[in-house]
Amino acid sequence: MNSTTVSETQLKKEVHVEGISITGLSRAEAKKTIDQSLGWGMKVIYQDETYELKNFLDSRIDALLEEIYSKDAKEEYTIDTDGLEDDVKAEVKAIAAKWDVPAKNGSISGFDKSTGKFVYSGEEKGIAVDQDKLTADILAQIKAKNYKASVTAQVNETAPKITEEQAKALYKVIGTYTTTTTTNSDRNKNIELASTALNGLILQPGEEFSFNKTTGERSSAKGYRPAGAYLNGVLIEEPGGGVCQVSSTLYNAVVFAGLTTTERHAHSYEPSYVTPGEDAMVSFGGPDMKFINNSSSAIAIRTSFADRKLKISIVGIPILEDGVTLSMTSQKTAELDAPAPIYEEDQTMQPGEEKVIKQETKGSRWVTNLVTKKNGTVVSDEFFHNSTYRGKPATIKRNTSGVVVPATDPSASVPENNQGNTQTTAATGNGPGVNAGETPPQAPAQETQNTAATQAETEGTTADNTQTVIQPNPMNQ
Incomplete structure (x- = not known):
């Protein structure tokens, strides 16, 4: 059947x-x-x-x-x-x-802005x-x-593993980084505002940090000032110009602490305040810098900005094993052609004559490795990420009008039928558009906790930006 x-x-x-x-x-x-x-x-x-x-x-x-x-x-x-x-x-x-209900460890739980000190909460028993x-x-x-x-x-x-008193002793700076800013007062004001928005922020285990969410829109209403930033390859003045130095400085501290980065973008042009490949560009409503607190305890961000020194530290119970440090090393792997030149008409010049008033800048590709050391000895040196930066066009003066006007003649003008050829300022570019908020690479070089920054206003990188320094007293950072 x-x-x-x-x-x-x-x-x-x-x-x-x-x-x-x-x-x-x-x-x-x-x-x-x-x-x-x-x-x-x-x-x-x-x-x-x-x-x-x-x-x-x-x-x-x-x-x-x-x-x-x-x-x-x-x-x-x-x-x-x-x-x-x-x-x-x-x-x-x-x-x-x-x-x-998991037991709650004694942990960092708040930040007293009036005293500049962190507040700790007591431990709590759990049930299982x-x-x-x-x-x-x-x-x-x-x-x-x-x-x-x-x-x-x-x-x-279930008993907590860490009491409040133990937490106070265990918490320390687990990753820190310092960069040097320019003398531009508006740009520095923006950096001050963005870094202040981060100061004292606490992330619980498993919580994700967003730079854009934490700082919010960098607007004039919040006190942000117009400063140099790139929009689709063109240098403009916009409120918040310069905040990418804050996100890049934070990015380095986060990596050195052993935290997990979930979003990072390279700038469109090589930065000068950190080594290319080790930056993190942000733009409100667009590219963000994010990371997750992958530790078992709460962590905090501590910032300070004075005398053109921006210092950002991650305060927490060490994630890495004792004696283990993380750092980044970046190498240029290729140079990319610069965009086509920008020509400016100058009728004081002879026909056929050209004068380069601004040299082109090549684009570049960089590869960044994450280096792990144990008691100073390298135990791994592994690929971390790639970064590509656009070049900048040369600016060249010339006279294609067929008319030469003496330089001293105040009535010098361009013939009406040649006005379409006068001074072009927009870069043609050779890559994707750039979000507003990127800072032009004009700042001095970065420094680590123990490395003095060299002044490099135009070229801009120091030789060593890979040192991670662990400090024992986060309360005074």
């Missing part, structure tokens, strides 16, 4: 499952009758919480009916409840995930469902056929 026919056939002989008669019933009717008779309704209770357990017998009943309706049926059957341990353990684990006991209790009720039983979950207190 095939299974299709059997499933639709009523049993002609007397058959009982757990004492429940299914004689004369189809397979579907038998399943419904058994379910109703057994009345599964087992639940787990803890205080005012109730968890309805799934019917662990369901698959066993299906298997039993398959046997009954595909073979010569016996008169009496029982449901096999052996071997349910794994199913019950999985359900108990889900219960624990819902009801467990006794999973082994609950599993055994549920299996015992199943074995006793108490399918409507209410099982009470027992919980145990």
